[in-house]
Amino acid sequence: MFYREAGDFKTSYEDDSQTFPIKFDRLRYYAVLAVAFGIIPFIINDYWANAVFVPLMIYTIAAIGLNILTGYCGQVSLGTGGFMAVGAYASYKLMTSFPDVSILIHILLAGAVTAVVGVLFGLPSLRIKGFYLAVATLAAQFFLVWLFNKVPWFYNYSASGQITAPERTVLSIPVTGANTDAWAKYMVVLLFVTGCAWLARNLTRGSLGRSWMAIRDMDIAAEIIGVNPLKAKLSAFAISSFFIGVSGALFFSVYLGAAEVGEAFGIQKSFLILFMVIIGGLGSIFGSFAGAAFMVLMPVLMKNIFVGALGWPTDLAAHLEFMVIGGLIIVFLILEPHGLAQLWRIAKEKLRLWPFPH
Amino acid sequence: MPDQFLYAVEVIINGLMAGVLYALVALGFVLIFKASGIFNYAQGVMALFAAMTLVGIQKGQIPFAKLINTVMGTELEHFPWTVPVIPAIILAFGVMILFAIIVEKYILKHLVNQPEIILFMATIGLAYFMEGFGDIMWGPEIKKLDVGLPQGGSFWIEDMTIGLGGENFYGFFIDKLDMVATVVAILLVAALTIFSQYSKQGRALRAVADDHQAALSVGISLRFIWVLVWSIAGFVALVAGIMWGAKSGVQFSLSLIALKALPVLMLGGFTSIPGAIVGGLIIGVGEKLFEFSIGPLVGGATENWFAYVLALIFLVFRPQGLFGEKIIERV
Amino acid sequence: MNVMSPDSYVTADGRTIGGTLMEMKNITLRFGGVVAIKDISFDIREGEIRAIIGPNGAGKSSMLNVISGFYVPSDGDVWFDGAIRPKMRPYQVARQGIARTFQNIALFEGMSVLDNIMTGRLTKMKSNMLSQAIWWGKAQKEETEHREKVENIIDFLEIQTIRKTPVGNLPYGLKKRVELARALAAEPRLLLLDEPMAGMNVEEKEDMSRFILDVNDEFGTTIALIEHDMGVVMDLSDRVVVMDYGRKIGDGTPDEVRNDQKVIDAYLGVSHD
Numbered sequence: 001m002f003y004r005e006a007g008d009f010k011t012s013y014e015d016d017s018q019t020f021p022i023k024f025d026r027l028r029y030y031a032v033l034a035v036a037f038g039i040i041p042f043i044i045n046d047y048w049a050n051a052v053f054v055p056l057m058i059y060t061i062a063a064i065g066l067n068i069l070t071g072y073c074g075q076v077s078l079g080t081g082g083f084m085a086v087g088a089y090a091s092y093k094l095m096t097s098f099p100d101v102s103i104l105i106h107i108l109l110a111g112a113v114t115a116v117v118g119v120l121f122g123l124p125s126l127r128i129k130g131f132y133l134a135v136a137t138l139a140a141q142f143f144l145v146w147l148f149n150k151v152p153w154f155y156n157y158s159a160s161g162q163i164t165a166p167e168r169t170v171l172s173i174p175v176t177g178a179n180t181d182a183w184a185k186y187m188v189v190l191l192f193v194t195g196c197a198w199l200a201r202n203l204t205r206g207s208l209g210r211s212w213m214a215i216r217d218m219d220i221a222a223e224i225i226g227v228n229p230l231k232a233k234l235s236a237f238a239i240s241s242f243f244i245g246v247s248g249a250l251f252f253s254v255y256l257g258a259a260e261v262g263e264a265f266g267i268q269k270s271f272l273i274l275f276m277v278i279i280g281g282l283g284s285i286f287g288s289f290a291g292a293a294f295m296v297l298m299p300v301l302m303k304n305i306f307v308g309a310l311g312w313p314t315d316l317a318a319h320l321e322f323m324v325i326g327g328l329i330i331v332f333l334i335l336e337p338h339g340l341a342q343l344w345r346i347a348k349e350k351l352r353l354w355p356f357p358h
Numbered sequence: 359m360p361d362q363f364l365y366a367v368e369v370i371i372n373g374l375m376a377g378v379l380y381a382l383v384a385l386g387f388v389l390i391f392k393a394s395g396i397f398n399y400a401q402g403v404m405a406l407f408a409a410m411t412l413v414g415i416q417k418g419q420i421p422f423a424k425l426i427n428t429v430m431g432t433e434l435e436h437f438p439w440t441v442p443v444i445p446a447i448i449l450a451f452g453v454m455i456l457f458a459i460i461v462e463k464y465i466l467k468h469l470v471n472q473p474e475i476i477l478f479m480a481t482i483g484l485a486y487f488m489e490g491f492g493d494i495m496w497g498p499e500i501k502k503l504d505v506g507l508p509q510g511g512s513f514w515i516e517d518m519t520i521g522l523g524g525e526n527f528y529g530f531f532i533d534k535l536d537m538v539a540t541v542v543a544i545l546l547v548a549a550l551t552i553f554s555q556y557s558k559q560g561r562a563l564r565a566v567a568d569d570h571q572a573a574l575s576v577g578i579s580l581r582f583i584w585v586l587v588w589s590i591a592g593f594v595a596l597v598a599g600i601m602w603g604a605k606s607g608v609q610f611s612l613s614l615i616a617l618k619a620l621p622v623l624m625l626g627g628f629t630s631i632p633g634a635i636v637g638g639l640i641i642g643v644g645e646k647l648f649e650f651s652i653g654p655l656v657g658g659a660t661e662n663w664f665a666y667v668l669a670l671i672f673l674v675f676r677p678q679g680l681f682g683e684k685i686i687e688r689v
Numbered sequence: 690m691n692v693m694s695p696d697s698y699v700t701a702d703g704r705t706i707g708g709t710l711m712e713m714k715n716i717t718l719r720f721g722g723v724v725a726i727k728d729i730s731f732d733i734r735e736g737e738i739r740a741i742i743g744p745n746g747a748g749k750s751s752m753l754n755v756i757s758g759f760y761v762p763s764d765g766d767v768w769f770d771g772a773i774r775p776k777m778r779p780y781q782v783a784r785q786g787i788a789r790t791f792q793n794i795a796l797f798e799g800m801s802v803l804d805n806i807m808t809g810r811l812t813k814m815k816s817n818m819l820s821q822a823i824w825w826g827k828a829q830k831e832e833t834e835h836r837e838k839v840e841n842i843i844d845f846l847e848i849q850t851i852r853k854t855p856v857g858n859l860p861y862g863l864k865k866r867v868e869l870a871r872a873l874a875a876e877p878r879l880l881l882l883d884e885p886m887a888g889m890n891v892e893e894k895e896d897m898s899r900f901i902l903d904v905n906d907e908f909g910t911t912i913a914l915i916e917h918d919m920g921v922v923m924d925l926s927d928r929v930v931v932m933d934y935g936r937k938i939g940d941g942t943p944d945e946v947r948n949d950q951k952v953i954d955a956y957l958g959v960s961h962d
Contacts, residue, residue: 012833013832013833013836013837013840014829014833017832017836076475076478123674124670124673124674127673127674127677128670128673128674128677129677130474130475131397131474131475131478131628132624132673132677134475134478135620135621135623135624135666135669136624136666136669136670136673138617138620138666139663139666139667139669139670142662142663142666143663143666143667145662146659146660146662146663149659150656150657150658150659151657199822199823202821202822202823202824202828203818203821203822205824206816206821206824206828206832207807207810207811207814207816207821207828207831207832208818208821210800210804210807210808210811211808211811213797213799213800213804214797214800214808214811216797216799217796217797217798217799217800218795218796218797218798220759220795221791221795221796221797222797222808223778223779223780224757224758224759224779224780224782224783224789224795225780225783225788225789225808225809225811225812225871225872225875226780226783226784226788226811226812226875227780227808227811228778228780229780235818239818267617271482271486274479274482275482275483278479283799312428313424313428315498316424316425316428316494318490319490319491319493319494319498320490320494321490322486322487322489322490322491322493323486323487323490323491323494324490325483325486325487325490326483326484326485326486326487326488326489326490327483327487328483329479329480329482329483329486330465330480330483330484330487333469333472333476333479333480333483334465334468334469334480337472337476
């Protein structure tokens with residue numbers, strides 16, 4: 001009854017091309033924002049912030065970034081972990097070199113630095129395609145991790161080789177360091193994830209987004225109808241890396257507080273983000289949220305069930321988790337290669353017609 | 359001869375032998391890619407799983423002991439027997455064949471006609487699954503693999519070569535295990551080449567590689583071919599698992615040899631057997647030589663990325679790989 | 690055989706044909722040892738419908754690919770709009786005002802019909818990345834302007850009802866039409882059609898022929914097309930180039946070509962007259 005487009009006539013092209021053309025969707029979107037900004041910060045505690053919300057939203061930013069490159073522009077990347085590391089180390093160097101500048105600006109700058117590095121490693125994409133490119137991005141992953149490990153300048157010559165985020169404040173409320181409240185972490189990350197999702201949505205619906213998708217669907221035809229492949233691919237690498245860099249900066253400074261590059265940003269991270277994008281749905285911003293939520297919540301849930309409720313040893317539960325993740329990915333690819341976002345679309349389509357089947 | 363030069367020669371020889379092992383792993387990739395268009399990321403985990411299975415069978419471990427113990431409250435650990443090397447290898451190969459059949463039946467069959475990238479991601483999922491499965495089945499601890507291969511440096515070669523250099527040169531240090539691995543790898547490559555060129559199944563395999571549809575239409579069973587190549591890849595994985603496991607124990611890092619094989623594939627091309635071999639040798643020698651000459655200047659451990667960067671640079675200038683033909687694009 | 694005045698003239702059905710828009714001069718195209726096109730010259734005049742015909746493997750598609758910049762000729766020059774075309778990438782050729790359709794439909798399967806047609810306007814959209822990122826000011830205004838142009842084409846080709854359908858779900862005939870729409874959206878000066886009627890039934894062919902004539906008539910677009918259906922070619926086109934084994938064996942009006950003995954021998958076989 002309520003989920004209808006009938007009678008809701010659009011009288012301008014702006015109205016017709018808005019993000020949520022159906023009124024109910026629009027209302028729900030505002031409701032989600034209201035809850036996220038207006039209610040959750042007041043009731044959140046350390047466990048929910050650290051185990052669920054903060055990692056979920058940080059991974060969402062990374063997933064949006066990878067989704068732009070892989071889901072929208074069709075360039076598979078296995079270097080996400082390495083690019084997150086660039087964001088993390090850039091933010092660390094900026095934080096320690098310019099302590100007076102706002103951390104928020106540092107995080108954005110870290111994204112910009114990552115964008116430059118991303119373009120550099122994106123250059124081969126003009127010559128190398130498909131799998132070869134996917135494997136080539138591993139060069140970025142391994143080289144960057146090695147670089148941050150071996151060059152002491154990056155970790156300010158600390159004895160442990162780790163980087164540790166000093167305390168930084170926004171409006172004199174600490175957002176990094178040991179004294180940060182759960183709600184402050186939550187708010188910073190929420191701010192970034194909302195901004196990133198909004199930017200990503202805008203970029204993917206305009207001419208730039210169309211040129212990415214054209215390259216993704218058929219690169220040769222795209223070039224013949226007038227898409228400059230150099231510009232399309234490199235802009236996708238730049239913007240994707242920007243988001244991933246922001247995510248890496250937040251992951252290190254707000255979430256972890258201290259990081260060792262191989263452990264925090266190893267190849268496992270690249271795969272984790274890739275899984276989020278696949279399970280969520282390639283080429284969908286909503287899918288990035290859904291995929292990140294799935295990959296963050298599932299281990300929490302499994303741990304609660306097997307270790308908490310059934311009393312299994314943690315290592316056994318961890319192995320089982322691997323099996324379940326792997327199995328789920330296969331099942332997803334077989335049943336619904338377009339991910340959770342597609343399931344969501346189908347559900348909405350059904351709801352639009354409900355109670356009639358067609 | 360100057361010692362420095364002799365050290366470099368030693369590095370090259372060791373690099374060549376490492377390269378043969380890379381080529382061996384890469385070969386497993388090439389076989390599956392040719393026959394089914396699948397880039398099998400799980401190849402490395404298959405090697406780990408095969409090695410774990412071999413060790414488990416040899417020792418008479420009870421599979422899933424820990425899981426059963428946790429759920430049922432029992433105290434199982436070992437069967438009252440151990441299995442000699444040869445039957446254990448045959449049994450482990452049997453497990454890999456079973457694995458191939460299961461993969462075909464429950465995964466590949468359902469993913470026919472999907473884009474290559476979806477298939478690739480499915481194998482990443484498979485790799486995760488097998489990693490967890492292997493650990494639950496045989497336990498996650500590092501295992502010692504002993505199938506009676508010789509270990510340690512060869513004194514004979516050291517004695518033979520000691521006279522070449524100055525007084526600080528003690529002869530070439532070459533691991534006996536590496537030498538055995540090289541011989542085995544060469545034999546395996548030769549056997550596979552002969553199989554694919556001269557046997558009936560090999561011909562069917564090449565037909566499938568050329569054109570799935572056409573192969574189907576002349577009565578080749580695609581499903582049988584897939585089981586076949588995954589079994590062969592399982593065997594290659596077993597051999598690679600034995601070699602690497604004997605060298606540094608059966609542990610998680612063994613599955614990372616897949617990552618070593620990827621740049622080899624980029625160099626040699628995903629479909630070329632000679633490419634895999636030559637690529638493996640180039641990468642093996644290249645990374646050892648680079649680590650030997652440049653490594654000390656930049657803090658070492660360059661082996662982690664050198665192969666990738668080399669392959670990347672190479673591909674930028676020659677996108678079709680070592681043995682590929684020039685790509686003519688069509689619309 | 691090709692005697693025509695260099696100046697513009699008016700055809701029997703009242704259309705004005707202008708001067709030379711594109712000229713191919715001694716084009717040769719080699720792939721390794723294979724010669725796909727051998728020393729071919731012809732011109733395309735402003736406002737005309739020019740057909741390239743020939744048996745399979747004659748090099749027609751290769752010729753179209755040379756015109757659209759996808760292949761660079763091994764020898765010879767391409768002249769467009771009175772100037773020699775320097776070596777350039779296909780997307781730069783597209784920006785000069787050459788749009789095309791493909792023999793095997795090359796639509797972007799992951800996008801809706803509307804988005805596909807909007808890609809045709811990419812060459813004309815200029816708003817910068819930042820403006821697009823915040824979706825404010827120029828980007829949004831530009832989007833609306835171009836949407837209007839695209840909607841005109843959607844009306845023209847009568848595909849309003851499928852506007853928001855993903856192209857992957859469309860039947861073949863409609864896909865061909867969407868592809869034409871995408872090419873038209875670029876407002877090309879020269880439109881290249883690679884077998885626009887291949888695989889269509891009679892009704893669809895008639896529709897497509899009508900659209901081609903209407904495009905030429907209403908927008909004054911110059912059209913070069915490859916087609917197998919001889920009836921269609923002879924009816925539609927003003928002049929025809931005939932190719933065989935990479936060489937040009939005939940050039941002229943449909944009537945001239947039809948009666949050319951070399952063409953009859955090589956391609957048409959025994960004349961049915």
